[in-house]
Structure formats: structure tokens, C-alpha cells
Amino acid sequence: MPFEFANEEPLSRVKVYVRLRPVQKPSPMIHVDDETGTVIVDVLKSSGGGPPRSTIEQSAFTVDDIIRTTNQQRAFEHCAKEYTDEFLNGYNATIMAFGQVGAGKTYTMAGDTKIHVHRGFIQRAIGQVMEEKRAHPEAGIVVYMSYLEIYEEAIKWFNEGEKQRSYGQHLLNQQSSRSHTFFTLYMERRVGRFHTEHDTIVAKLTLVDLAGAERLKKTNVERGGRMRKEACTINKSISYLETAIYALRVGQNYVPFRQGKASTLLKESLGGNCKTMIMICLWLEDCFYDETVNSLRFAQKVKFLKTYPFRNKKLDCATATKRRHLQQIANLQQEVALKDALQGRPGLSFDDLT
Ligand SMILES: Nc1ncnc2c1ncn2[C@@H]1O[C@H](COP(=O)(O)OP(=O)(O)OP(=O)(O)O)[C@@H](O)[C@H]1O
Missing domain, CATH: 1.20.5 (Single alpha-helices involved in coiled-coils or other helix-helix interfaces)
Incomplete structure (x- = not known):
């Protein structure tokens, strides 16, 4: 079915939030300024020869907002609800979680499905869409969904949801995701004149939980074992994604999206017809200083990405x-x-x- 694209739509910037996993003793080298949405990191620099002397410099990373709450409803309303609204209004939208292992990506996207108040963004987005469907029967909202994981660079479709996902256990996470997941809702709804198909809008909402890049030394997974192989594949696919983001950011003519499955599926979300939000999950323990800086560098790159969202109309x-x-x-x-x-x-x- 052909689509109509309005051409007066403005550019949109990828929005970046940081969510902090609660910690007992946060690193003294990382300072969070909630007011300005800035994370400041102390960087130790050795100066010249002679007796070891080091000076402290600071790097500042600013994002759209910092989320400390463990309350899932509040986090959803603050960061993700507006994207579900846009989807219901005919725009493609993506909500994505990124960060090191154990930082709270799955907690944010899927949540704890056994405890109702801890359910994540996926269930809350579905709830919001169903609420809209009930409130507007005249709009004839039709919703389809798909749920897939990319495990070892192969796509596997779920038909029973999260419980089919590939998990593993290591030092940093009892239930560590070993795959990227893409949960997608597709919607058709009538707007304006109801008796013709001419006024149907269509849109796609994608919720992405990326598996976390991990330091093999820290997770201490067995050499030559399955989990080490999984970790290498995850690290490689995250690095393909970062390469594509870098190419987009500096405006290269060729953007190598097709190197990995996750970057291929995220092409539209990172530079096409989509409104996109990325939740960077951080675990501010001292021992994860390097991982935190890496995640913040990623945040700094994606926050300048531009997308070109359109309200998608389906023509009869x-x-x-x-x-x-x-x-x-x-x-x-x-x-x-x-x-x-x-x-x-x-x-x-x-x-x-x-
Ligand atoms: N914001 C948060 N509030 C409360 N608990 C959290 C939060 N973030 C993470 N946790 C807890 O931390 C643990 C690990 O989180 P989670 O499994 O979501 O990490 P992850 O980033 O998905 O890790 P992996 O990449 O290994 O799958 C879980 O037990 C979760 O309940």
C-alpha cells in the first residue's frame, strides 16, 4: 500500500537520557549534576617524566535529563510516554536502552514482569496504546506486534515474549541478556473523515533492549566457553553500531549500517523517518569507571544525530x-x-x- 509523506515536517534530534542504577558507594571520580543534566568525570593525567605526579582534569557530558528514580511509572512518564503519544499520532518512534552489563537496560525496557509495579516500558507502552484504543473506538485503531531477538547475529522471532530470550549468568548479572531484542508495535488508525481509507495513518513504535558490551575480565566467563563467544559477538555488534553512528555524526556519504544485524535494523531510527530516544543506563560503581566513560562517550555521539520524522498517511x-x-x-x-x-x-x- 503506498504512503504519503508531508514535506513540511521539521528535523528532529535524537533525545538522550541517563538512568542511574542505585548504588551503595558511587565512584568519587564521577559527579552528577541533576540540575543541568551533566555528568562530570575526573580524568587523571600524568605529567611528564621525573617523580610520578598526576593532575586531575574533568570531562563533562551533558544529556537531556538524568533519571534517578527506581519508580518505573515515573520513568516511563518522564521519558517514554511522549514517544508513545507520537506513535499514536502517526509518527514512527524508537525507544532504546544502551549501557554496560548489569546497568539496568532490561529493568528499564522489560522490567520485572512478575511484579506489577516493576513492569517496564514495553508493557506500559502497550497499556497506553490499549487505553487509546478503548477511549477512541471511532478511530478503529488496529495494532500488530512483533518481538525478535538478535542472538549470535541470527534473528529469532518470539511468540511467547521475554521468557524465550537468551540469558546467561556471570559475576556482574545473575540474569544477563545475551541478545539484542526489538519489540515493535504497528498501528493503523482513522483520522478526519471516517468513511474513506484516505484518512488512515500508520506508524511503528520500536522498543530496543541492546545487550551490554562487557569486559571479559570482569564478567570472568570461561575461556573458550559459550558465554565468551556470545560476549565477543555482542561486543562486535555494539562496535559496528558505534561505527555507523560515527559515520552519521561526521556526515560521511557512506554509513556502514549493514555490518551488523542490530545496526541494520536501527538504520531508520538513527537517521531516517523516526523520532528517537535513547536511555543510557549507568552503574556508577568505582570499578566500572571505564564502562561509564564509554557509555557517556556514546551518549555524546548520539545526541547530535538528526532524524527526519513524517506523519505517515496510508493512501487507498x-x-x-x-x-x-x-x-x-x-x-x-x-x-x-x-x-x-x-x-x-x-x-x-x-x-x-x-
Ligand atoms: N533503575 C533501577 N532501579 C532498580 N533496580 C535496578 C535499576 N537498574 C537495574 N536494577 C537492578 O539491577 C539488576 C541488573 O539489571 P538488568 O538486568 O536490567 O541489567 P542489564 O543492563 O539489562 O544487564 P545485561 O546487559 O547483563 O542484560 C536487576 O536485578 C535490576 O533489578
């Missing part, structure tokens, strides 16, 4: 055929006028049939 077949015919007539008229001009004939004028 009759309207699409009529538009195609009008375009063909205009092309033919141009061709006849060109031939007339080349052969020195007076041009024909075409009046509308009345």
Missing part, C-alpha cells in the same frame, strides 16, 4: 492510482511540448475536460 488504491495517472499525464504533456518545440510546431494547449 483509488487515490494512489489517480495520483499516478495525473503524474503520467503531466510527463506526456511535457514530452509532446518538447517534440513540438524541436520540430518548430506551435504547441498544443490542453484544457481541462469539463
Whole structure:
């Protein structure tokens, strides 16, 4: 079915939030300023030869907001609800979690499905869509969904949800995701005139839980074992994603999205017809200083990405055929006028049939 794209839509910037996993003793080298949404990191620099002397410099990373709450409803309302609203309004939207292992990505996206108040963004987005469907029966909202994981660079479709996901256990997380997951809702709804298909809008909402890049030394997974192989594949696919983001950021002509499955699926979300939000999950323990800095560097890169969202309208077949015919007539008229001009004939004028 053909789609119509409005061309007056503005650019949109990828929004970046940081969510902090609660910790007992946060690193003294990382300072969080909630007011300005800035995370300041102390960087030790050794200066020259002679006796070891080091100076402290600071790097500041600013994001759209910092989320400390463990309350899932509050976190959803603050960061993700607006994207579900946009989806219901006909825009493609993506909500994505990124961060090191154990930092709270799965807690944010899927939550704890056994404890109702701890359910994550996926269930809350579904709830919001169902609420809209109930409140507006005249809109005839139809929703489809798909749920897939990328495990070892192979796509596997879920039909029973999160419990089919590939998990493993290591030092940093009892239930560590070993795959990236993509949960997608597709919606069609009528707007304006109800009796024609001409006024149908369509949109896609994707909730992505990326598996966390991990330091093999810290997770201490067995050499040559399955989990080490999984970790290497995850690290490689995150690095492909970072390469694509870098290419987008510096405006390269060729962006290597197709190196990995996750980056291929995220092409539209990172630079196309989509409104996108990324939740960077941080675990501010001292021993994760390097991982925190890496995640913040990622945040700094994605926050400058631009996307081009459109309100997607679905055209019915009759309207699409009529538009195609009008375009063909205009092309033919141009061709006849060109031939007339080349052969020195007076041009024909075409009046509308009345
Ligand atoms: N914001 C938070 N509030 C409360 N608990 C949290 C929060 N973030 C994480 N946790 C807890 O930390 C643990 C690990 O979180 P989670 O499994 O979501 O990490 P992850 O980033 O998905 O890790 P992995 O990449 O290994 O799958 C869970 O037990 C979760 O309940």
C-alpha cells in the first residue's frame, strides 16, 4: 500500500537520557549534576617524566535529563510516554536502552514482569496504546506486534515474549541478556473523515533492549566457553553500531549500517523517518569507571544525530492510482511540448475536460 509523506515536517534530534542504577558507594571520580543534566568525570593525567605526579582534569557530558528514580511509572512518564503519544499520532518512534552489563537496560525496557509495579516500558507502552484504543473506538485503531531477538547475529522471532530470550549468568548479572531484542508495535488508525481509507495513518513504535558490551575480565566467563563467544559477538555488534553512528555524526556519504544485524535494523531510527530516544543506563560503581566513560562517550555521539520524522498517511488504491495517472499525464504533456518545440510546431494547449 503506498504512503504519503508531508514535506513540511521539521528535523528532529535524537533525545538522550541517563538512568542511574542505585548504588551503595558511587565512584568519587564521577559527579552528577541533576540540575543541568551533566555528568562530570575526573580524568587523571600524568605529567611528564621525573617523580610520578598526576593532575586531575574533568570531562563533562551533558544529556537531556538524568533519571534517578527506581519508580518505573515515573520513568516511563518522564521519558517514554511522549514517544508513545507520537506513535499514536502517526509518527514512527524508537525507544532504546544502551549501557554496560548489569546497568539496568532490561529493568528499564522489560522490567520485572512478575511484579506489577516493576513492569517496564514495553508493557506500559502497550497499556497506553490499549487505553487509546478503548477511549477512541471511532478511530478503529488496529495494532500488530512483533518481538525478535538478535542472538549470535541470527534473528529469532518470539511468540511467547521475554521468557524465550537468551540469558546467561556471570559475576556482574545473575540474569544477563545475551541478545539484542526489538519489540515493535504497528498501528493503523482513522483520522478526519471516517468513511474513506484516505484518512488512515500508520506508524511503528520500536522498543530496543541492546545487550551490554562487557569486559571479559570482569564478567570472568570461561575461556573458550559459550558465554565468551556470545560476549565477543555482542561486543562486535555494539562496535559496528558505534561505527555507523560515527559515520552519521561526521556526515560521511557512506554509513556502514549493514555490518551488523542490530545496526541494520536501527538504520531508520538513527537517521531516517523516526523520532528517537535513547536511555543510557549507568552503574556508577568505582570499578566500572571505564564502562561509564564509554557509555557517556556514546551518549555524546548520539545526541547530535538528526532524524527526519513524517506523519505517515496510508493512501487507498483509488487515490494512489489517480495520483499516478495525473503524474503520467503531466510527463506526456511535457514530452509532446518538447517534440513540438524541436520540430518548430506551435504547441498544443490542453484544457481541462469539463
Ligand atoms: N533503575 C533501577 N532501579 C532498580 N533496580 C535496578 C535499576 N537498574 C537495574 N536494577 C537492578 O539491577 C539488576 C541488573 O539489571 P538488568 O538486568 O536490567 O541489567 P542489564 O543492563 O539489562 O544487564 P545485561 O546487559 O547483563 O542484560 C536487576 O536485578 C535490576 O533489578
